[in-house]
Amino acid sequence: MADGTWRPYRVLLGSRLRSQTTYRRSFAMDLLGSLSVGALEFGEIYVIFTNVDVLGELDFAAAALLFALATICFSLADMVVGHADRLPTYLRQGTLDAFLLRPLPVLAQLITSDLSLRRLGRTAAGVAVLGVTLPHTGITWSVTTVVLLVLTIVAGTAIFAALFVCAAAIQFWLVEGAEFANAFTYGGSYAAQYPASIFALPVRVLFTFVVPAAFIAYLPTLALLDLPGPPGLPSWLGWCSPVMAVVMWAVALTGWRAGLRHYTGAGS
Amino acid sequence: MTDPIIDVRELHRRFTVRSPRGRFRRTRTVVEAVDGLTFQLPEGSALGYIGANGAGKSTTIKMITGILVPSSGTVRTCGLHPIRQRKQLARQIGVVFGQRTQLWWDLPLRESYRTLAAIHRLPQSVWTARRDELVDRLDLASFIDIPVRQLSLGQRIRGEIAAALLHSPPLLILDEPTIGLDVLSKERLRVFLTEQRAHHGTSLLLTTHDMDDVQRLTERIIVVDHGRMAYDGDLAGLVRRVGAERVLSLDLTTPAPPLAGIPGTDLVSVEADGLRQRLAFGDDTTATAVLEAIGRHVEVRDLTIEEPDIEEVVRRLYLSATGTGTGTGTGTGSE
Amino acid sequence: MPTFPSQAAPASGRTRSPIAAFTAHVVMGFRRWSTYRLATAAGAFTNTVFGLIKAYITIGAVGAAGGTLMGYDAATAATYAWLVQALIAPVNIFGWQELALRIRTGDVAIDLARPIDPQVAFLAADLGRAAYSLIPRGAPPLLVGAAVTGLALPGAVLPYLLGALSVVLAVLVSFAGLWLLNTAAFWLLDMRGVITLYMVASNILSGMIVPVHWFPDWMARIAQVTPFPSLVQAPVDIVTARVEGAAALGVLATQLAWFTALVLVGRVVFRTGARRLVVQGG
Numbered sequence: 001m002a003d004g005t006w007r008p009y010r011v012l013l014g015s016r017l018r019s020q021t022t023y024r025r026s027f028a029m030d031l032l033g034s035l036s037v038g039a040l041e042f043g044e045i046y047v048i049f050t051n052v053d054v055l056g057e058l059d060f061a062a063a064a065l066l067f068a069l070a071t072i073c074f075s076l077a078d079m080v081v082g083h084a085d086r087l088p089t090y091l092r093q094g095t096l097d098a099f100l101l102r103p104l105p106v107l108a109q110l111i112t113s114d115l116s117l118r119r120l121g122r123t124a125a126g127v128a129v130l131g132v133t134l135p136h137t138g139i140t141w142s143v144t145t146v147v148l149l150v151l152t153i154v155a156g157t158a159i160f161a162a163l164f165v166c167a168a169a170i171q172f173w174l175v176e177g178a179e180f181a182n183a184f185t186y187g188g189s190y191a192a193q194y195p196a197s198i199f200a201l202p203v204r205v206l207f208t209f210v211v212p213a214a215f216i217a218y219l220p221t222l223a224l225l226d227l228p229g230p231p232g233l234p235s236w237l238g239w240c241s242p243v244m245a246v247v248m249w250a251v252a253l254t255g256w257r258a259g260l261r262h263y264t265g266a267g268s
Numbered sequence: 269m270t271d272p273i274i275d276v277r278e279l280h281r282r283f284t285v286r287s288p289r290g291r292f293r294r295t296r297t298v299v300e301a302v303d304g305l306t307f308q309l310p311e312g313s314a315l316g317y318i319g320a321n322g323a324g325k326s327t328t329i330k331m332i333t334g335i336l337v338p339s340s341g342t343v344r345t346c347g348l349h350p351i352r353q354r355k356q357l358a359r360q361i362g363v364v365f366g367q368r369t370q371l372w373w374d375l376p377l378r379e380s381y382r383t384l385a386a387i388h389r390l391p392q393s394v395w396t397a398r399r400d401e402l403v404d405r406l407d408l409a410s411f412i413d414i415p416v417r418q419l420s421l422g423q424r425i426r427g428e429i430a431a432a433l434l435h436s437p438p439l440l441i442l443d444e445p446t447i448g449l450d451v452l453s454k455e456r457l458r459v460f461l462t463e464q465r466a467h468h469g470t471s472l473l474l475t476t477h478d479m480d481d482v483q484r485l486t487e488r489i490i491v492v493d494h495g496r497m498a499y500d501g502d503l504a505g506l507v508r509r510v511g512a513e514r515v516l517s518l519d520l521t522t523p524a525p526p527l528a529g530i531p532g533t534d535l536v537s538v539e540a541d542g543l544r545q546r547l548a549f550g551d552d553t554t555a556t557a558v559l560e561a562i563g564r565h566v567e568v569r570d571l572t573i574e575e576p577d578i579e580e581v582v583r584r585l586y587l588s589a590t591g592t593g594t595g596t597g598t599g600t601g602s603e
Numbered sequence: 604m605p606t607f608p609s610q611a612a613p614a615s616g617r618t619r620s621p622i623a624a625f626t627a628h629v630v631m632g633f634r635r636w637s638t639y640r641l642a643t644a645a646g647a648f649t650n651t652v653f654g655l656i657k658a659y660i661t662i663g664a665v666g667a668a669g670g671t672l673m674g675y676d677a678a679t680a681a682t683y684a685w686l687v688q689a690l691i692a693p694v695n696i697f698g699w700q701e702l703a704l705r706i707r708t709g710d711v712a713i714d715l716a717r718p719i720d721p722q723v724a725f726l727a728a729d730l731g732r733a734a735y736s737l738i739p740r741g742a743p744p745l746l747v748g749a750a751v752t753g754l755a756l757p758g759a760v761l762p763y764l765l766g767a768l769s770v771v772l773a774v775l776v777s778f779a780g781l782w783l784l785n786t787a788a789f790w791l792l793d794m795r796g797v798i799t800l801y802m803v804a805s806n807i808l809s810g811m812i813v814p815v816h817w818f819p820d821w822m823a824r825i826a827q828v829t830p831f832p833s834l835v836q837a838p839v840d841i842v843t844a845r846v847e848g849a850a851a852l853g854v855l856a857t858q859l860a861w862f863t864a865l866v867l868v869g870r871v872v873f874r875t876g877a878r879r880l881v882v883q884g885g
Contacts, residue, residue, distance in 0.1 A: 004389065007386055007389070008386045008387045008389065010386075011382065011383050011386035011387075012383055012386070012387070015372065015375055015379050015382075015383050018379075019372070019374045019375055025793070026793060026795070029793060029795045029796050029799075030795065032796070032799065033795060033796075033799040036799055036800075036803045037803075039803070040803050040806060040807060040812070043807050043812065044660075044807075044812045044813055047812070047813045047817055047818055047819070047822070048660070048664045048813060048817070050817070050818075050819040051664065051668055051672055051673065051817050052664055052667040052668045052672070053667070054667050055660075055663055055664060055667050056663055056667075093368065094365065094367075094368035094369075094370075097330075097335050097365070097368070098368075098370040100333075100334060100335045100354065101333060101334075101335070101358055101361075101363050101370070102358050102387050102388075103355040103356070103358035103359050103387065103388060103389075104355070104387055105355075178645070179642065179645035179646055179648070179649050180645045180648055180649070182645075182649055183645075183648055183649040183652040183653075184652075186649075187649065187652040187653055187656065190653060190656050191656050194656070194659075194660055194663075195663075198659050198660060198662070198663030198666075199659045200659065200751075203655060203659060203751075264334075264335060264336055264337050264351065265281070265336050265337045265339075266337040266351065
């Protein structure tokens with residue numbers, strides 16, 4: 001039964017994967033490009049820490065851990081759902097109509113319509129930083145920290161994925177405004193790589209509770225390293241990323257449904 | 269008696285069109301794309317759905333297939349509510365939009381069919397047998413392993429139709445399937461569709477610009493004009509109603525005065541000082557009788573018979589409906 | 604995404620002076636880009652959101668360094684961040700590939716057949732584009748910056764005059780560098796590798812990500828021998844009066860030197876590539 005439920009998606013993704021690796025050389029190029037974006041972003045943190053010892057109460061090792069977690073989560077979400085921001089193209093080419101004519105949920109088809117393996121280049125950058133920095137963070141290894149680490153990556157990826165779905169939903173109305181949506185997805189990614197404590201209060205609230213970037217990596221990093229949070233953001237919040245992921249997905253699905261209703265002419 | 273496979277009642281679809289006016293103001297106009305359509309398609313029958321561009325054909329199809337919600341009125345397709353029961357309906361219908369591909373452009377057809385079979389959750393033995401039948405009947409074998417983007421239009425359309433029929437839907441909906449195809453590809457497709465309907469009893473809804481498609485594939489025609497029903501009946505009735513005559517085009521050996529007054533015909537045009545003349549004739553006479561009458565006046569070097577095309581039929585229907593037409597039987601005197 | 608304007612040069616039946624032809628291309632570049640209003644608004648919005656994050660990162664870094672970092676205090680660091688965001692569009696930090704595309708499709712032959720030199724035509728159109736994007740893409744980040752963190756800008760007039768000149772030179776250097784990059788399409792089928800390399804280098808070494816003055820020695824030494832600091836760090840330094848007087852003139856001279864060198868190399872390489880194209884018949 002379980003196999004029957006997932007089989008269509010497995011086959012869909014399988015065919016997507018095969019089509020990508022057909023052009024090996026160009027795939028390798030894309031992978032390298034994605035890796036350098038990750039490296040470039042880490043360059044910013046590296047340069048800052050050649051000048052200072054701490055940023056937002058985090059030392060270089062902790063900031064690198066924060067960066068690694070944010071990058072891994074974002075690149076995984078980007079790989080799985082990032083193509084959702086091509087919705088305007090899908091609308092123009094009639095791909096969405098084709099989705100509507102198949103016996104599967106439209107969002108599930110949109111998500112499985114691509115799986116950009118090249119974005120793993122950026123994941124690799126994140127994993128490399130994670131591997132190098134973890135021994136220097138002074139993390140106390142226990143079952144709890146391991147669970148938290150895994151939970152963080154899963155929940156963070158889910159939060160970014162939900163942001164991508166929100167961005168796609170907005171484009172049912174704002175067909176030409178793809179870049180408005182980018183401000184929240186890519187902007188959220190940028191904000192997630194830095195300690196939220198450096199932001200002034202209104203901006204901190206924005207990137208914690210509206211676009212919940214702080215829940216992706218910053219708060220879990222505090223919890224992992226057992227550091228106190230800034231006022232108003234106690235480090236136990238680091239355990240709440242899954243809750244935030246659920247909330248964001250509820251928002252994303254509601255938005256997506258409204259967007260689709262708008263497209264089929266059922267809504268306003 | 270079984271329920272109709274398509275049941276459309278008092279269907280309306282309004283669009284709000286915003287057009288810029290001046291620098292900042294915009295006017296909103298409401299367009300009735302579909303305006304009170306009612307028709308039923310009995311199971312197993314074939315319907316040609318025709319009309320000018322923008323007459324509301326695509327809008328109707330979108331509402332029948334669950335892509336668009338009606339503003340008012342009801343649609344039942346295969347007894348299902350197209351929007352609320354979209355996924356169930358998707359298993360019951362096959363749809364091809366001639367202008368847009370539903371295949372994966374970077375995959376060969378073989379891979380696309382495998383994926384579609386999985387999407388429709390078809391058992392292996394069932395879908396492979398069906399695929400082999402379609403590959404055979406549509407002659408896909410020579411290009412089934414080539415990525416779709418490298419196929420010719422004719423090959424691609426055949427591939428699309430096979431994709432739409434893989435899950436053996438009782439209802440097939442084709443939107444302009446023959447547009448841009450060469451004569452041979454069109455013919456092949458018509459033979460295939462006729463055969464499929466004979467073997468599987470598939471119901472067919474077809475929009476087209478091609479009169480031959482309608483003639484060969486459907487037993488009933490609906491003409492829409494500005495979202496309203498302009499005609500519902502068979503092709504012969506339509507031709508009778510608008511008097512769509514065939515046109516006899518004659519090339520003469522020497523220039524001749526206009527051939528007016530041949531019984532049962534109307535002179536349509538005289539070109540090249542009377543070297544080429546075109547006469548329209550209806551069902552009340554025959555080509556032989558016309559030729560015989562003409563032979564008494566002039567010597568004919570060459571001749572062709574032009575069949576009425578769908579645009580012309582529809583145009584005349586629109587004209588007769590609005591009362592500005594020339595009426596049945598009289599020549600149009602166009603060109 | 605708007606593409607770089609190059610086709611449809613203004614119709615000129617009669618002979619024009621070179622200046623008039625150049626001006627016509629500038630105007631055309633300006634008009635072309637002014638039609639993408641929604642994209643411009645969206646771009647300005649994104650620049651501003653990123654500016655917000657970047658400003659707090661630089662303020663945070665200065666705070667962590669004890670209030671000043673390589674001559675930046677909180678206010679000047681935030682100003683740096685907002686100015687960088689305002690310059691992204693005019694200086695075209697993220698590049699363009701129109702020429703490479705025209706080389707690949709062979710359309711460059713059309714450009715070669717025109718009475719105006721292709722490099723001059725592209726340059727003029729790019730100046731028009733930059734002129735258009737300056738206010739709609741530059742003003743929103745600066746206004747939001749002034750409201751949110753405040754901007755530390757000089758009270759004298761001279762830095763702005765020299766700064767304006769420096770921005771123009773930055774646009775020119777950026778153009779000349781990207782022109783050279785684009786000409787690689789004469790020899791390379793797949794441009795993605797070199798483009799990625801160029802973008803990574805220009806993004807970091809221009810000072811767009813962090814001020815060049817914060818670089819560790821080894822990076823600063825690399826940056827010094829590239830044209831990239833001329834794109835962002837140079838105009839920002841001059842507008843904020845971090846560099847003044849003779850030093851400012853020195854920075855301007857460096858920008859001018861890079862532009863001259865790159866544009867001349869770009870000419871030679873383009874000529875060589877075009878000859879190769881003609882000889883091989885595309």
